[in-house]
């Protein structure tokens with residue numbers, strides 16, 4: 001456990017599935033040799049296959065204090081990247097339209113907006129994912145080289161590229177499959193929580209670019225930070241698959257009130273517009289309590305009262321959503 | 336299981352128990368049983384000739400068949416692995432001031448690709464980047480380990496990547512990543528030196544043949560061999576290994 005811990009809260013009620021975060025991350029960090037198939041930040045449609053495909057059924061994590069076996073996803077599980085044949089079609093003038101090659105068979109968010117049925121109605125929502133910078137990282141524990149470390153000062157989990165030998169035990173061990181193998185360098189890579197930006201006082205690129213303004217960033221143990229308030233005071237954000245035992249530090253405000261014609265004013269608990277079972281699958285049984293709290297806040301706001309929680313979740317400006325302490329300030333935060 | 340098999344099982348058990356520096360006593364090579372000795376004759380051939388695994392000089396060199404063993408599961412989460420490769424044939428020749436080691440073993444699948452060389456221009460100046468094509472695949476590999484310091488001591492280093500008193504040198508060849516030198520002083524301390532060495536390999540009719548060019552090593556130097564089978568997810572300590580064998 002580190003002295004302090006950076007955390008991110010994402011409000012799933014606001015995600016547009018626009019992938020701006022994915023592209024911001026890709027342009028910044030994974031536009032290099034060997035990184036084409038990796039998305040340190042990805043956004044997947046839920047219910048759905050996820051990226052890599054079926055990652056939530058690939059093992060890893062902890063059970064009774066023991067690391068659990070996990071499977072290494074194949075390139076096909078991630079989706080093999082393709083190129084376009086501009087040369088032949090445009091310049092050499094074959095007269096046919098530009099086509100991707102190889103013929104795409106799978107990919108990141110391949111089942112976009114497919115979702116599932118809830119009674120007669122289709123439902124889906126978007127789940128943006130990054131490395132959870134877990135409190136008990138299974139990836140770190142699985143590495144025989146001690147190449148993975150958790151920064152004492154802010155809890156960010158990083159892979160030492162000098163020590164990494166590309167054994168990939170970390171990939172099997174991570175229950176969220178948030179480590180990727182770069183075949184060209186022969187080393188594993190992962191989300192670095194934009195630590196070089198944070199150290200300059202800039203928020204993570206995925207958060208900065210998000211038009212939905214749904215990402216909140218700060219130190220979890222800093223009482224002034226929005227993440228502290230949402231997770232620990234208002235208790236409206238939960239980690240994904242808490243039973244995996246790694247204690248993620250990325251939290252989600254569950255989708256609790258998707259609109260549907262004719263249901264105005266009815267809470268999700270009395271008229272579930274998306275099956276609660278599915279939310280329980282993702283976030284554990286506590287999600288019901290969280291939804292109750294959120295519904296209560298909504299009722300309060302509808303009655304003309306002020307809801308601190310909803311005001312915070314609106315996240316009007318960067319100062320509301322992010323609190324990035326300077327490095328020197330970090331040590332001054334009382335734990 | 337024959338007697339030798341039983342002995343090796345005992346050795347294995349000893350090795351995998353907590354004993355930090357399990358060692359075999361080399362004594363005199365002459366006093367060693369034949370199967371633990373490696374004959375290394377002098378050859379008049381050049382390095383260039385001997386680096387060819389199919390060179391006639393190798394065909395006329397008798398092979399020592401060396402038993403391989405699977406390392407026990409290192410982590411509880413490791414899937415079990417069967418003994419698909421039970422021996423490696425080793426030939427050694429001294430020539431041109433070097434020791435050439437010819438390894439051949441049967442392996443039904445050649446787990447190997449030609450990885451693209453990273454272009455000289457930095458990626459941000461190129462439109463196309465090199466691809467990762469198999470993040471899940473592991474490649475076949477082989478290595479020879481010997482004591483880093485001149486042998487002649489009474490005790491050979493631990494088979495588990497040497498030990499603090501007996502650091503080891505490894506000449507490691509990987510079918511996709513090439514030849515690299517490594518050093519270690521105990522399990523978990525392995526590091527690449529950054530140096531390469533000459534090695535050449537061919538895979539034909541279900542058999543790998545690999546020649547490694549080692550430095551001149553004096554008689555009575557112990558050598559141990561390791562094979563990694565990519566299709567069995569071998570990497571790190573998940574591999575096949577032999578016990579120490581002494582050069583004559």
Ligand code: SF4
Pocket residue numbers: 130131132133134136137138139140157173174175176177178179190246
């Ligand atoms: S999400 Fe996975 S990669 Fe990230 S810290 Fe947790 S176990 Fe490690």
Ligand code: SF4
Pocket residue numbers: 014015016017018019020021022043126128206209210211212213214
């Ligand atoms: S940028 Fe924001 S709104 Fe768009 S997909 Fe990412 S998290 Fe969702």
